[in-house]
Amino acid sequence: MxxxxxxxxxxxxxxxxxxxxxxxxxxxxxxxxxxxxxxxxxxxxxxxxxxxxxxxxxxxxxxxxxxxxxxxxxxxxxxxxxxxxxxxxxxxxxxxxxxxxxxxxxxxxxxxxxxxxxxxxxxxxxxxxxxxxxxxxxxxxxxxxxxxxxxxxxxxxxxxxxxxxxxxxxxxxxxxxxxxxxxxxxxMAACDTITITLHGKGGHAARPHLAVDPLVAASSLVMALQTVVARNIDPTEAAVVTIGSLHAGHAANVIPQSATMELSVRSFNPQVREQLKQRISQLAQQHAAGYGARAEVDILPGYPVxxxxxxxxxxxxxxxxxxxxxxxxxxxxxxxxxxxxxxxxxxxxxxxxxxxxxxxxxxxxxxxxxxxxxxxxxxxxxxxxxxxxxxxx
Known part of the structure; x- marks a missing residue:
């Protein structure tokens, strides 16, 4: 003193x-x-x-x-x-x-x-x-x-x-x-980064029936991911799923081979954190399969709660x-x-x-x-x- x-x-x-x-x-x-x-x-x-x-x-x-x-x-x-x-x-x-x-x-x-x-x-x-x-x-x-x-x-x-x-x-x-x-x-929240790569089959824009368009699957998946917090997480718990990046293709007349999105996932409960990772991975894989594509999910753990x-x-x-x-x-x-x-x-x-x-x-x-x-x-x-x-x- x-x-x-x-x-x-x-x-x-x-x-x-x-x-x-x-x-x-x-x-x-x-x-x-x-x-x-x-x-x-x-x-x-x-x-x-x-x-x-x-x-x-x-x-x-x-x-x-x-x-x-x-x-x-x-x-x-x-x-x-x-x-x-x-x-x-x-x-x-x-x-x-x-x-x-x-x-x-x-x-x-x-x-x-x-x-x-x-x-x-x-x-x-x-x-x-x-x-x-x-x-x-x-x-x-x-x-x-x-x-x-x-x-x-x-x-x-x-x-x-x-x-x-x-x-x-x-x-x-x-x-x-x-x-x-x-x-x-x-x-303050835990934060994980999840990268989802949707693998399709590239092709000519004029012949989409001969390709598997990963952009269509990715666009639909962006909306489907918004249901993870709303419909899978206890309403009394806080969580955020943000798709901050979506990239695919380089030309208007080419259906790309793949599309990649990056997610920021935040939570305040360790159990909710694991639930989010499991549900996002499962949803991505099943959603991609519904379009004839394949999802590759990479989870980079970030800071804890x-x-x-x-x-x-x-x-x-x-x-x-x-x-x-x-x-x-x-x-x-x-x-x-x-x-x-x-x-x-x-x-x-x-x-x-x-x-x-x-x-x-x-x-x-x-x-x-x-x-x-x-x-x-x-x-x-x-x-x-x-x-x-x-x-x-």
């Missing part, structure tokens, strides 16, 4: 606002895709070393962990921020827009990194806790499979940097900046209420159909993943998106206060 017996307030971190804004915008100008976060990781590691942290690099790729041990407290805490950007051409015209063609921070990971670095800087100066703090800067959250979280865990994250709990945060467009949202239990632990979620909510006031805290917040590889950490250790309102910004993964810099000191102060509360002497 601080010498005056108080925990961090927003005003304590306010002097860092200009520095954190410059840092966030530098990261925004220099985005790096999943598994290519070399310069971002180097910047993070350099900052942490300057502030007195023990730093480990190269964990699960470009992962960085900064450790600060103060006092004789026995508790251990981990806080995580993600660092990677997306393959999107930025449409904004602000002076700090991305300098990397076709790459931008369209999900706010530049802000997540800057907020946690702000807390790191503040806590290194205030030294207002007793225990061990691990700051986890993770690569490759956006990649969808074999993610940074999986690889950092496989690389011994929790063995090398033991913790009693882990917490993470993501910005959330559409809610006022400075508002924090919490939900215990299933919070993110399940927040009740005790840690309530603790995180209390910290937010103390810092921001009841009016700035939403709990329980509705479950989110997006997915997040922080789920893997929560399978290993107790913890909570929360949301922070980004104001009236463009949606995530949109070319016009930008992180709200008003959140930088809010996030940094929150992480600092949570650390002090968790690692109280």
């Amino acid at each position: 601080k010498s005056n017996g108080n925990y961090t307030e927003l005003a304590d971190v306010a002097p860092l606002e200009e520095e954190l804004t410059a840092l966030r915008r530098h990261l925004h100008q220099h985005p790096e895709l999943s598994n290519f976060e070399q310069h971002t990781a180097a910047l993070v590691a350099d900052k942490l070393r300057q502030w007195g942290y023990q730093v480990a690099t190269g964990i699960g790729g470009y992962g960085v962990v900064g450790t600060l041990q103060i006092g004789d407290g026995g508790k251990r805490l981990a806080l995580r921020a993600d660092m990677d950007a997306l393959p999107i051409e930025e449409s904004g015209d602000h002076d700090y827009r991305s300098r990397q063609a076709g790459v931008m921070h369209a999900c706010g990971h530049d802000g997540h990194t800057a907020m946690l670095l702000g807390a790191a800087r503040y806590l290194a100066q205030s030294r207002s806790f007793s225990g061990t703090l691990h700051l986890v800067f993770q690569p490759a959250e956006e990649i969808g499979s074999n993610s940074g979280a999986q690889r950092m865990i496989a690389d011994g994250l929790f063995e090398r940097f033991p913790c009693d709990a882990i917490f993470g945060m993501h910005n959330h467009p559409g809610y006022p900046a400075g508002t924090m949202m919490f939900r215990s239990g299933p919070f 993110l399940i927040n632990h009740e005790q840690e979620t309530e603790f995180a909510r209390q910290v937010a209420t103390e810092l921001l006031g009841e009016q700035q805290v939403v709990a329980p917040f509705p479950a989110i159909a997006g997915s997040e590889d922080f789920a893997y950490y929560l399978q290993q250790r107790p913890g909570c993943f929360m949301r922070l309102g980004n104001g009236d910004s463009a949606m995530l993964h949109n070319a016009a998106y930008d992180f709200n810099d008003a959140n930088l000191t809010v996030g940094a102060a929150y992480w600092a206060r949570l650390t002090e509360r968790f690692l109280t002497a």
